[in-house]
Amino acid sequence: MSDLKEQLRADLTTAMKARDELRTATLRMVLAAVSAEEVSGKEARELTDDEVQAVLRREAKKRREAAEAFGSAGRAEQSAREQAEGEVLAGYLPAQLDDADLAAIVADVVTRTGASGMKDMGKVMGAANGVVAGRADGARVAAEVRRQLG
Numbered sequence: 001m002s003d004l005k006e007q008l009r010a011d012l013t014t015a016m017k018a019r020d021e022l023r024t025a026t027l028r029m030v031l032a033a034v035s036a037e038e039v040s041g042k043e044a045r046e047l048t049d050d051e052v053q054a055v056l057r058r059e060a061k062k063r064r065e066a067a068e069a070f071g072s073a074g075r076a077e078q079s080a081r082e083q084a085e086g087e088v089l090a091g092y093l094p095a096q097l098d099d100a101d102l103a104a105i106v107a108d109v110v111t112r113t114g115a116s117g118m119k120d121m122g123k124v125m126g127a128a129n130g131v132v133a134g135r136a137d138g139a140r141v142a143a144e145v146r147r148q149l150g
């Protein structure tokens with residue numbers, strides 16, 4: 001079993017013993033998503049830590065989007081719950097890059113690839129996403145690439 005999945009299970013047990021309802025529900029939800037990912041496809045398999053992190057990123061993104069949707073619909077209580085779940089998940093993800101670091105990475109990738117305009121955006125995005133490796137949301141990376149190539 002991957003170390004990250006084992007950590008999630010141990011933290012779930014701790015949260016249940018502490019009667020932390022938010023953390024318990026969030027960890028159960030993410031472990032269910034990990035289990036669903038393990039049995040999807042042609043045959044069941046054990047996920048690696050990187051694959052578990054991908055599931056965590058996907059679930060965190062869902063929480064951010066749901067919080068925004070609830071907030072814009074005037075449902076503050078549900079929005080706050082989704083944000084709190086997102087914060088629990090963020091604790092298991094690598095620290096996000098700040099804007100200056102992201103700009104420096106994209107600038108380095110642009111010079112390495114020799115990109116000269118928006119027509120090279122796909123090439124830059126592919127290389128930049130490889131370097132960033134989950135430490136920044138894809139939309140942020142794309143916005144920075146557009147800004148530098150535009």
